[in-house]
Amino acid sequence: MITVNGVKQDLPETLNLAAFLEARSYARDRVVVEINRVIVPKTDYPSAVLRDGDALEILSFVSGG
């Protein structure tokens, strides 16, 4: 079980952050991600393995300015 933006979700398999974002259809180049309140650099997405109990904050930017 992990928490994504405050909502609990099952994590059925071991996933890294890059794979998780792809599976949930997040555009990787438009997001900012914190795991347990720590910002994850983009280059670490493939190596950041999600663990039971992790709290993710995913901020997805939209265009316009």
Added chain:
Amino acid sequence: MKVVLNGKSVDAPEARLHALRDAFYPGGGEFVTILNGFQTPDDADLNEGDEVVVIEKGKLPPREDLERMMMARHTPGVHEKVKRARVAVAGLGGLGSNIALLLARTGVGRLHLVDFDVVEPSNLNRQQYGIRHLGLPKTDAMKQAIGEINPFVEVVTDRVRVTEENVASLFADDDLICEAFDSAAAKALLVNACLTRFPQKFLVAASGLAGFESGNTIRTRRVSDRFYLCGDGETDARVGRGLMAPRVAVCAGHQANTALRILVGEYDV
């Protein structure tokens, strides 16, 4: 009793506002009188240390008095704080051009303007440029516009596209960064880079401000200690939904107000 009149400490002959005005500006004329940031035609009691600005209507003041007069409607104490600040505006489109002018009027000491683009006709529906700016780099056009509004702001410009490679050196000297890009990817790039490399700097970003939906859905959220996000979070610019001056300005106002609050030490939203 000592009060501050047009920036200089003076002895007030008696503890009344109009007596002070008449003592230093005899000869009549039409005056605007501002006591501690509040413009009033009425007489009032004066207290030690009060800040009074007296402006003769229709007369261009000497340059050394101009800045004090321009800031006379500020809440007392604000000008001194914002004057010391170094703020970057990253992107000079609908958000950034509004933010830059709002912060220039607020008297922020140094504004660092970053944009790679030139002013085009399609910008004028929401961006703070005019016909005379068409074809100019936005950095040059905005520097000119700021100079006409508040020539006491130091304006530093960089006409570049922000990349992973240049972001660290580009914003090294700024205390607070306003993210004001149009593209979602550019927003994410800057926010990721700032949060990773500049944990000590304040960041005020925006997402979700297109169209003409209710202005009340645009809000400011404190995402983490030094990272604030303005907007509704979801209303994107897309085929069939444009960017309109009022709602863009609502969001830019949120960003500029958040920046001002941070600069005066108010960190809650």
